[in-house]
Amino acid sequence: QVQLVESGGGLVQAGGSLRLSCAASGRTFSNYGLGWFRQAPGKDREFVAAISWSGGKTYYADSVKGRFTISRDDAKNTVYLQMNSLKSEDTAVYYCGVGSSRYAAAGAAMTVGSWGQGTQVTVSS
Numbered sequence: 001q002v003q004l005v006e007s008g009g010g011l012v013q014a015g016g017s018l019r020l021s022c023a024a025s026g027r028t029f030s031n032y033g034l035g036w037f038r039q040a041p042g043k044d045r046e047f048v049a050a051i052s053w054s055g056g057k058t059y060y061a062d063s064v065k066g067r068f069t070i071s072r073d074d075a076k077n078t079v080y081l082q083m084n085s086l087k088s089e090d091t092a093v094y095y096c097g098v099g100s101s102r103y104a105a106a107g108a109a110m111t112v113g114s115w116g117q118g119t120q121v122t123v124s125s
Contacts, residue, residue: 001026001027001114002024002025002026002027002029002098002113002114003024003025003026003114004022004023004024004096004097004098004114004115004116004117005022005023005025005116005117006020006021006022006094006095006096006116006117006118006119007020007021007022007023007119008020008021008119009094009119009120009121010120010121010122011122011123011124012086012121012122012123012124013123013124014086014087014088014123014124014125015085015086016086016123017082017083017084017085017086018083018086018121019080019081019082019083020036020080020081020083020094020096020119020121021078021079021080022034022036022078022079022080022081022096022116023076023077023078024077024078024079024098025077028074028077029074029077029079029098030053030074031053031102031103032053032098032099032101032102032104032113033050033051033052033053033098033099033104033105033106033107033110034050034051034070034072034079034096034097034098034099034106035047035048035049035050035051035070035096035097035099035106035107035110035112036048036049036050036070036079036081036094036095036096036097037094037095037096037097037112038090038092038093038094038095038121039092039093039095039118040089040091040092040093043092045095046061047061047107047108048060048061048064048068048081048094049061049064049068049069049070049081050070050106050107050108050110051070051071051072051079051106052105052106053099053102053103053104053106055071055072055074057106058070059106059107059108061108063089064083064090067083067084067085067086068081068082068083068084069081069082069084070082079096081094081096083121086121086123087123088123088124088125089123090121090123091121091122091123092120092121093118093119093120093121094118094119094120094121095115095116095117095118096115096116097110097112097113097114097115097116098112098113098114099111099112099113100112100113101113
């Protein structure tokens, strides 16, 4: 079983940047798709970004395309989410997730096998 720990959240002004990290322990997540999701108060959890098991393909929600960048470092067992030009509507708890099976497709419809505990991102306007 893999354990995921997110970090890097915080309070930032609109237009600012944050970099989220998600470190895995327990087993490697090489060969697994990885994703970031978020949940705002009173709303369902939604897809933000994903990266394929090879790192060769990335996927983004329309609302963050061009502002957020997902990347992975398998040597460090870590996935990142660089968030630029933040908006108040980006305020949410951000969760990372690991795909449920090796070599499975990543993306908005990916099946997540393990979740982190989440990190709060608050953007003030």
